[in-house]
Structures are given as C-alpha cells and as structure tokens.
Amino acid sequence: MNSSIHVALSVYSLTYITLLEFGFSYEKNVLCFVFFASITGYNFVKYFGVAKFHHRGLTGWLKTIQVFSFFAFILMCYYGFQLSTSTLVCIAGFGLVTFLYAIPFLPKKLFLDQKNNLRSIGGLKIYLIALVWMGVTVFLPLVENNYTIDTDVILTAGQRYTYILVLMLPFEIRDLKFDSLKLSTVPQKIGVKGTKLMGVLLLILYFLLEFFKDETHQIKVLILLIMSLVTGASVLISNKQQSVYFASFWVESLPILWLVLMLL
Numbered sequence: 001m002n003s004s005i006h007v008a009l010s011v012y013s014l015t016y017i018t019l020l021e022f023g024f025s026y027e028k029n030v031l032c033f034v035f036f037a038s039i040t041g042y043n044f045v046k047y048f049g050v051a052k053f054h055h056r057g058l059t060g061w062l063k064t065i066q067v068f069s070f071f072a073f074i075l076m077c078y079y080g081f082q083l084s085t086s087t088l089v090c091i092a093g094f095g096l097v098t099f100l101y102a103i104p105f106l107p108k109k110l111f112l113d114q115k116n117n118l119r120s121i122g123g124l125k126i127y128l129i130a131l132v133w134m135g136v137t138v139f140l141p142l143v144e145n146n147y148t149i150d151t152d153v154i155l156t157a158g159q160r161y162t163y164i165l166v167l168m169l170p171f172e173i174r175d176l177k178f179d180s181l182k183l184s185t186v187p188q189k190i191g192v193k194g195t196k197l198m199g200v201l202l203l204i205l206y207f208l209l210e211f212f213k214d215e216t217h218q219i220k221v222l223i224l225l226i227m228s229l230v231t232g233a234s235v236l237i238s239n240k241q242q243s244v245y246f247a248s249f250w251v252e253s254l255p256i257l258w259l260v261l262m263l264l
Contacts, residue, residue: 004046008038010252013259014137014160020262021156021220022147030087030141033079037091037136039072041098087144094135097128126172126186130164152213162206166231167254169199170238170247177240192239199235203228223261230254 012035019027043065080091138157142149169186173195176187187195207228210216234251 004039004042006249006252007042008035010255011035011038011133011137013255014133015141016259017255017262018138018141018156018160019145022142022145022153024141024145027141027144029079029082030144033076033083033091034136034140036072036076036079037095040069040076041095043069043072045098084144087140090135090140090143094132094140097132126165126168129168130161133164134161150214152215155209155213159206159209162202162209163227163231166199166202166206166235167251169195169235170242170251173238173240174242174247196236196238200232203232203235223258226261227254227258230257 012031015031015034016026019025019030080088083091134157138153138160139149142153147153172185172187173192176185176192186198190198207224210221210224231254234254238247
C-alpha cells in the first residue's frame with residue numbers, strides 16, 4: 001500500500017471502464033500512462049513533505065519507494081510521449097493541480113496552518129481529488145480517441161465524480177480521530193451518520209444518472225446497481241475503529257471489482 005500500486009490499479013480500472021463504456025478496446029499507452037502517473041503522483045503527494053529535507057536520513061523503505069517512484073516516473077514519461085498533443089494538454093492541467101496540491105505556493109496568511117498548499121484548505125481535499133480522478137479516468141481516454149464530448153460523456157463524468165466522492169468517505173470516517181479540526185472534513189462538519197447518509201444519497205444520484213443517457217443497456221444498469229449496493233454497504237459499515245486494510249485495500253479495490261464485472 002505504501003508504494004501506491006493499489007491505488008494506481010484503481011485509477012487504471014476506472015480508465016479502462018470508460019474505454020469499455022464508449023466502445024473502445026484496450027488502449028495500452030493511455031492505460032499504462034495512467035497507471036504509472038498515479039504511482040508517481042500519489043507518492044509525490046504522500047512523501048514530499050517527509051523527504052524534502054531529510055535525504056541523508058531517509059529510512060530504507062522510503063529510499064526504496066523513491067527509487068520505485070523514479071522508475072515509475074520514467075515509464076510515465078515514456079508512455080506520455082506516445083499520446084496526442086491534446087491529451088498532453090489535459091494531462092498538464094491535471095498534473096498542475098496535483099503539484100499545487102502538495103507544494104506550498106500561496107501566502108501563509110490565507111491558511112489555517114503553515115502548509116499553504118491546496119491540500120490544507122479546509123473542506124477542499126476530497127472534492128479536489130475527485131475532480132482529478134474524474135478528469136483522468138473519463139476525459140483523458142476519450143480525448144486520446146478523439147471522442148466528441150457529448151451529453152453522455154458529461155453524465156458519465158458526473159457519475160464518476162460522485163462515485164469517487166463516495167469511495168473517499170470511508171477514509172474520511174477512518175481518519176476522523178487523527179485529522180485536525182482545521183481540515184473541516186465531511187465527518188467533522190456533518191458527523192459520521194450524516195456522512196453515511198450523504199454517501200447513500202450520492203450513490204442514488206450516481207445510479208439514476210444512468211437513465212438520462214442516450215445509450216445504455218440492461219447489463220450495464222445491473223452492474224451499476226451491484227456497485228451501488230456494494231459501495232453503499234462499505235460506507236455504512238465504516239467506522240473510526242475500522243481495520244487498517246478496510247479502506248486502504250478493500251474499498252480501494254471496488255473499482256477493480258467494477259472492471260472485472262464489465263469484462264465478464
């Protein structure tokens with residue numbers, strides 16, 4: 001989990017799901033780029049603050065992750081150079097948001113703590129992550145394939161944004177006992193019960209949006225129903241004392257389950 005391979009598989013799965021939904025086959029360059037970019041981006045965000053001033057004193061595992069992330073970065077660049085210019089422009093936008101998420105760049109007086117990056121703005125975290133995940137997993141593969149951004153694409157983007165928000169709620173509940181009150185996370189603002197209700201309502205929206213599309217079919221609706229029920233159950237059983245693997249492994253595996261159902 002520390003290497004971010006698991007989260008990269010989830011982003012990979014959501015990107016592959018978009019290709020399948022819109023009638024495209026396996027796209028190696030897009031999918032491999034997304035996989036290695038996810039490892040690079042997540043490890044940068046997670047370990048930048050730890051490693052930036054302690055290069056000589058890094059522990060063995062952190063050094064290993066740095067080396068691993070470096071090779072992931074090289075592969076990300078390799079597959080990135082295979083993509084179209086329009087795709088690279090989109091990547092640059094989402095990459096900039098990821099960079100600013102971790103790097104201090106605004107006046108400290110605007111923040112409640114001393115980190116002065118996008119991550120430290122109260123209440124913004126999960127909405128920003130959902131925006132980047134949605135953009136990368138929905139728009140990147142379609143832009144690369146020159147697919148017209150029509151109503152169905154916009155609805156799919158809305159569904160994906162909503163679903164990713166729900167996926168992050170178990171993490172928000174888990175971290176409630178650790179997070180500073182300054183972060184204004186969802187459970188801090190509306191409580192655990194309110195967060196679970198929010199998750200259920202968002203999943204209902206996620207499911208109902210499918211019926212506004214011009215093209216859908218029964219199998220896809222059935223898969224969405226299964227994913228709504230499984231994800232909803234995951235949110236409802238979440239608590240502050242959950243297993244260390246519950247959110248970081250099982251909940252993050254749900255997009256992989258979704259892809260398996262699509263492929264079957």
